[in-house]
Amino acid sequence: MDLTAAAQAWRTDGFVILPGFLPAEELTSALGELDLLFPSADGFHDGTDPRHERFIGDEFAGIDTFPFASAEISLAAVNHRILALAEALLGDDDLHLYGAEAWAKYTGACDYDQALHRDYLNHTVLVPSTTPGCQQVEMFVFLNDVPEELGPPHLVSRKHTAHLPAVPNWLLPPGQEGTDRFVAEADPQLYEAEVSGAGPAGTVIAFEPGTYHRGTQLSAPRGRSTACICASGRPACSGDSGSVGRRRASRASGSSSSAAPPRGNCRSSVSPGPDTLTGRLRPWQAWHCAIRGATFRPGDRRVRKRSADMGTRGPGGLGSHGRRNT
Numbered sequence: 001m002d003l004t005a006a007a008q009a010w011r012t013d014g015f016v017i018l019p020g021f022l023p024a025e026e027l028t029s030a031l032g033e034l035d036l037l038f039p040s041a042d043g044f045h046d047g048t049d050p051r052h053e054r055f056i057g058d059e060f061a062g063i064d065t066f067p068f069a070s071a072e073i074s075l076a077a078v079n080h081r082i083l084a085l086a087e088a089l090l091g092d093d094d095l096h097l098y099g100a101e102a103w104a105k106y107t108g109a110c111d112y113d114q115a116l117h118r119d120y121l122n123h124t125v126l127v128p129s130t131t132p133g134c135q136q137v138e139m140f141v142f143l144n145d146v147p148e149e150l151g152p153p154h155l156v157s158r159k160h161t162a163h164l165p166a167v168p169n170w171l172l173p174p175g176q177e178g179t180d181r182f183v184a185e186a187d188p189q190l191y192e193a194e195v196s197g198a199g200p201a202g203t204v205i206a207f208e209p210g211t212y213h214r215g216t217q218l219s220a221p222r223g224r225s226t227a228c229i230c231a232s233g234r235p236a237c238s239g240d241s242g243s244v245g246r247r248r249a250s251r252a253s254g255s256s257s258s259a260a261p262p263r264g265n266c267r268s269s270v271s272p273g274p275d276t277l278t279g280r281l282r283p284w285q286a287w288h289c290a291i292r293g294a295t296f297r298p299g300d301r302r303v304r305k306r307s308a309d310m311g312t313r314g315p316g317g318l319g320s321h322g323r324r325n326t
């Protein structure tokens with residue numbers, strides 16, 4: 001599917017699924033650093049990786065916030081094809097990445113099955129907009145193959161949901177009762193209308209925060225799925241209220257994570273400086289520089305050299321943001 005067709009599908013359905021959109025060779029370096037973030041499937045399931053306990057009992061505990069410990073995975077979130085797709089879908093080239101996460105899920109670690117929901121409570125200050133110039137796009141980027149047994153997101157076309165009010169925001173499977181005015185039982189047809197995002201590594205699922213979607217259960221024995229999630233749009237139109245939406249989604253799906261403390265806010269961890277807004281450096285380019293600088297690890301001479309270079313590079317470089325490497 002070319003970008004024009006993708007934009008058409010996005011306008012009609014509120015999402016577009018692009019199987020294998022990132023070619024394997026553009027994921028190789030990110031995959032080579034995946035163990036900096038997450039245990040392997042064997043390391044988790046055999047309990048041999050000391051980090052395995054983190055993932056047990058809370059689906060959101062598998063989320064790392066941007067910038068990641070791996071420069072290459074951070075860069076995957078702003079891969080040039082992702083940027084071109086965001087520009088095509090939003091019809092705008094003045095975009096800012098306002099959030100990025102990397103997420104690992106392991107079969108049996110917890111309940112990953114979510115209720116259908118929209119993301120407006122943690123992506124916008126108001127209800128999501130379809131107004132040109134004020135839209136946002138979220139993308140799931142699969143780092144490995146995600147067949148149905150590894151819990152791909154499911155989405156529902158706007159054709160079935162455009163008429164639905166902003167509240168309730170979580171629509172439970174038929175037969176389950178809502179707990180407050182934000183959570184209600186869905187019309188049975190809504191779950192029947194779901195489309196699966198299952199696809200090979202490199203698949204990108206782009207959706208508008210007002211599109212109903214949900215995470216699904218992992219059932220493959222000893223399975224692991226990993227994805228990057230990135231969100232971009234016009235900063236003037238986007239807001240952030242932490243991860244309220246996710247916590248509420250998990251409460252609606254009965255997961256134990258409702259009592260978890262709020263997770264960190266990745267939206268402001270590295271933001272393009274004022275110079276990037278004056279047109280000297282496009283925001284995306286600034287992000288590339290910032291990622292390389294902010295993912296510095298002590299002892300990593302390769303990354304240290306890059307960040308030192310960027311400090312002298314002028315607008316948008318790390319030095320001009322006045323930020324320190326951590």
Ligand SMILES: O=C(O)CCC(=O)C(=O)O
Pocket residue numbers: 114119151152153154213214215216245246249
């Ligand atoms: O991970 C997924 O497949 C979907 C997650 C999701 O929609 C959410 O947590 O809001």
